[in-house]
Structure formats: structure tokens, C-alpha cells
Amino acid sequence: MPPAPEPQPALDEQIAIYQREYRDLDTQVEKVVNALSRLDRRMNVAYGRQLALLGLGHAEWEVLKELVMVGAPYQLWPGTIAKRLGLTPAAMTHRIDRMLAQGLVTRERDPENRVRVIVGITDEGREKWLQVMRKASVFEEDLLQDLTKVERTLLGELLTRLLRRVEDAQPDASGRLTDLD
Amino acid sequence: MPPAPEPQPALDEQIAIYQREYRDLDTQVEKVVNALSRLDRRMNVAYGRQLALLGLGHAEWEVLKELVMVGAPYQLWPGTIAKRLGLTPAAMTHRIDRMLAQGLVTRERDPENRVRVIVGITDEGREKWLQVMRKASVFEEDLLQDLTKVERTLLGELLTRLLRRVEDAQPDASGRLTDLD
DNA sequence: AAGATAAAGTTCGATGCTAAAGACTACACA
DNA sequence: TGTGTAGTCTTTAGCATCGAACTTTATCTT
Known part of the structure; x- marks a missing residue:
């Protein structure tokens, strides 16, 4: 008898097992x-497949997304991109190198502050972004x-409320998500 | 004037920009x-904070989760864990090394098949898992x-339907998610 | 039985990430 | 003006992961 079945257990089954291991679990949550x-x-696996077909990696895709998302003239400081993607500045330097x-x-270089750097998107980059969007x-x-339609709207609404809770409320020292003001 | 504002744009604002860049976008979806x-x-950022407090990384946490999730006697083949986590067998070898x-x-070694290896969880590993669960x-x-309560149930229900679509339907060559059986 | 085939895990080389230190610019303050 | 200080990006060393080749064991085929 094998130590485990191959396929990943269904969600409800997984929750049931969790509850056996941890009594106080709120199964709904x-x-x-x-x-x-x-x-x-x-x-992400699905996106990854489409990206690979276009010769892109997830890393490149993330950066293109940020550049397009900021709107014309599609420029960002590396530090800003890094912060939004949760990366270190060092990683951004290398990503930009590769994408360049x-x-x-x-x-x-930023003419207003020579320490700063301005990253922009090329026409080819924008075209790639568009191709990925179409596939996605x-x-x-x-x-x-x-x-x-109704369910989609409802789902978007519910998720947005969760997102608002986690994005607007800075967690305190213990990690709790409190007052939204 | 800086090339971009610092904070990440709100979700709706981001969607609006996307739509300017890509007309056919379904904003609801x-x-x-x-x-x-x-x-x-x-x-994941929030979990990462709690894990770090317990001296764990995301990698270790993922493996502990799989081992507990499978139920007693908490044993898995490395290849199974790798598949479920979307990793290569090579990565699993090194993760197990570190966690060991x-x-x-x-x-x-699996006594029934000497090529195979059986990974189990220690009492300390189970205790760590429990501590993380409490925090999480x-x-x-x-x-x-x-x-x-009603909204939570509804949200869980809607998400489960999406999950069912993407987990049960193998994508065809072009990546489309079709017939569910 | 004997050899071919398949499967599981490890080893190896290359890549991308992090943390920490370094280099450079702008600004504040004396 | 000069010096300190903060902020931004780059460089360096170490680590985790991937893809691919390799080792070992089990199973299939004849």
C-alpha cells in the first residue's frame, strides 16, 4: 500500500482532514x-503556458503589466516596480537588464535626478503585453x-471587500488586520 | 513630475486603465x-511574516502542509509532494535535506520498493504546523x-465552482478549459 | 531467466532571487 | 561653501530552483 494516493484531494476533503488535525478550525473560512x-x-500555471509560447517568463510579464498599468507615458522608477512586485531593487536591476x-x-537616467532611472516600455513590449492579454x-x-452575470458581479464584489480589508488596513505588530478608519 | 505615483492603484482604477489599453476587456471578469x-x-505576505517568526520559510511550510493534509501516518513520496507543489524532483531532494x-x-527508503523514499513528519514538524495554523x-x-455567515458560504461556493472548472477540466492543446466530463 | 523498458530520486551546471555592502546624487544645515 | 545624511540603483556572494543527465530498482517481454 502506497503512503499516499497520487491525485490532490478535493477541496472539501482536504478541509475535512485539516479539521481532524486541528479542532478549532473554521471550515467556512x-x-x-x-x-x-x-x-x-x-x-499562474495557465498563464505560464501562454507566456512560454510567446517566449516570455512570469518575471517579464509582471514588469510589462506594471508599465502598462501606470498609463501613458508608461514610465516607472525601478524602485517603484520592485516595491509593487515585492522584489528587491537588486532583482529589478537584473530583470531590466534581461528585458533590455x-x-x-x-x-x-532621470534628467531631474541623476541617481534615478526611468524604465519605459518599447512598442514590442506593448505588443507582447497585448498578445498575452488576448490569450489571458x-x-x-x-x-x-x-x-x-449576477454571480460574477457578486463574486467581484465580495473579493473586493476582502481586498479592501487587507490592502487598506496596515497590520499591527502582531499581524492583526484591524481598523479601516 | 515623477514618472509614477508611489502607491499601487486601487483595483477599479487599475481595471479602468487596462480597459483604456485593451478595448475588448471584460471588466467584470x-x-x-x-x-x-x-x-x-x-x-502570502501575511503568512510569510508569521512563518518567519517561527523560523520557517514558505518552502518548509508547504511541505509540512502536504504531509499533514494526507492524514495518518503522515507519509508521502517525494515525487508526490513535488507534483502537488509544482516543483521538480530535484528541488524536493534539497528541501527534504534542509528540513531533515x-x-x-x-x-x-520504502521497504516495498527500494528506489522509492518515504518522507514522514516529526513531532516537532507537527507542532510547528499547529503553531502556524493557529496564527493563520x-x-x-x-x-x-x-x-x-451567508456571504462567506456564498463566496466559498462560488470559488469552489471556479476551482472545479480549472481542476477537473484538463486544458486542451490551445489551453482552453472545456468539457468537465 | 535475460535483457529491455520504465520509474524514482539524486547529482550537476546554469539562472534568478535575496541580503548586504558599495557608489553616486541631491538636499539639509551649519 | 562644506559636510553630513538620506535615497536610489548596482555589485557581490550565497542560496533555491530548474532542466537534463545519471543511478538504482522494479516490471514487462520474450
Whole structure:
């Protein structure tokens, strides 16, 4: 008898096991959190497949996204990108190096402050972003195909409220998410 | 004038910009997907803080989770863990090495098949898992504090349906998520 | 039985990330 | 003006991961 079955257990089954191991578990909460985490993983795998087809990695995609998201003229300081992506400045330096070599971005010194650097996107970079978006939107539509318009709106609404809680409330020293003011 | 404001734009604002850059965007779908992705990132940051306090990294935590999740006698083959976590077998070898040195897991040859290895969890590993769960459940309750019981159930239900779509349907060659059986 | 094939895990070389130290610029204050 | 101080990016060393080749064991085929 093998030490474990191969396939990943279904979500509800997994929660049930957790509860056996940890009595005080709130199964309702745990279900939401685990579903979120599993969904994000699956989505990233799916995106990764499409990115690979276009010769991009997740790293490059993240940076292109930030540059487009900021709107015209599509410029950011490396430090800003790093902060938003949760990376160190060192990692950004190297990412920009690689993306520069691929012709996806530009890098120049900020004329107003020579210590600063301005990263911009090239036409090719913008084109790549668009191609990925087209592929991604197909996948996302497939993902949500079982939900009605009303359900989609509701889901977006509920998630936004969670996001607001975690983004607007700075956690205190013990990590608690408190007052939103 | 700086090339970009420091703080990350709010979700709705971000979606609006995306739509300016990509006309055909379904804002409803995009809102769900982006909220999901942003939530997962924030959650991982929060977990990371608690893990660091206990001297654990995300890598160790993932492995402990899989071992507990499988139930007694808490044993798995390295390859199974690797598959479920989306890692290569090589990475698992090194993770087990490190966790062995920390006394979190055990490693022995499978008596039924000498090529195979059985990874088990130690009492200390189980205790660490429990400590993390206690911390995590506090954070998760805080995260969901604005939702009523009904809303929590509904959210869990909607997410489960998405998960079912992406986990049960193998994507075809073009990456589409189709028929569920 | 004997050899081919398949499967599991480890080893090896290369890549990308982090933390820490370093270099450079701008600004504050004497 | 000169010096200190803070902020931004780059460099360096160490570590985790991946892809690929290799070792060992079990199973299939004849």
C-alpha cells in the first residue's frame, strides 16, 4: 500500500482532514482561503503556458503589466516596480537588464535626478503585453463560464471587500488586520 | 513630475486603465481575476511574516502542509509532494535535506520498493504546523470579518465552482478549459 | 531467466532571487 | 561653501530552483 494516493484531494476533503488535525478550525473560512490559494496557483500555471509560447517568463510579464498599468507615458522608477512586485531593487536591476536585451523596455537616467532611472516600455513590449492579454482573457472567460452575470458581479464584489480589508488596513505588530478608519 | 505615483492603484482604477489599453476587456471578469491574484499575494505576505517568526520559510511550510493534509501516518513520496507543489524532483531532494537538518521531517527508503523514499513528519514538524495554523486562522478570521455567515458560504461556493472548472477540466492543446466530463 | 523498458530520486551546471555592502546624487544645515 | 545624511540603483556572494543527465530498482517481454 502506497503512503499516499497520487491525485490532490478535493477541496472539501482536504478541509475535512485539516479539521481532524486541528479542532478549532473554521471550515467556512478555511474553504474560502484554500480555494483562493488553489485558484491562484492554477491560474499562474495557465498563464505560464501562454507566456512560454510567446517566449516570455512570469518575471517579464509582471514588469510589462506594471508599465502598462501606470498609463501613458508608461514610465516607472525601478524602485517603484520592485516595491509593487515585492522584489528587491537588486532583482529589478537584473530583470531590466534581461528585458533590455530582449527589446521589451528602455532604461535611461532621470534628467531631474541623476541617481534615478526611468524604465519605459518599447512598442514590442506593448505588443507582447497585448498578445498575452488576448490569450489571458480567453482563459479567464473559460474559467468563469459557469457563473451568471449576477454571480460574477457578486463574486467581484465580495473579493473586493476582502481586498479592501487587507490592502487598506496596515497590520499591527502582531499581524492583526484591524481598523479601516 | 515623477514618472509614477508611489502607491499601487486601487483595483477599479487599475481595471479602468487596462480597459483604456485593451478595448475588448471584460471588466467584470478582469475584476474577479485581478482581485484573486492580489488577494493571494497579500495573504502570502501575511503568512510569510508569521512563518518567519517561527523560523520557517514558505518552502518548509508547504511541505509540512502536504504531509499533514494526507492524514495518518503522515507519509508521502517525494515525487508526490513535488507534483502537488509544482516543483521538480530535484528541488524536493534539497528541501527534504534542509528540513531533515531542522528536524522537521524524516526520510527513509520504502521497504516495498527500494528506489522509492518515504518522507514522514516529526513531532516537532507537527507542532510547528499547529503553531502556524493557529496564527493563520487568526489572520484569516480578520480577513473575512466584514462578511456575514451567508456571504462567506456564498463566496466559498462560488470559488469552489471556479476551482472545479480549472481542476477537473484538463486544458486542451490551445489551453482552453472545456468539457468537465 | 535475460535483457529491455520504465520509474524514482539524486547529482550537476546554469539562472534568478535575496541580503548586504558599495557608489553616486541631491538636499539639509551649519 | 562644506559636510553630513538620506535615497536610489548596482555589485557581490550565497542560496533555491530548474532542466537534463545519471543511478538504482522494479516490471514487462520474450
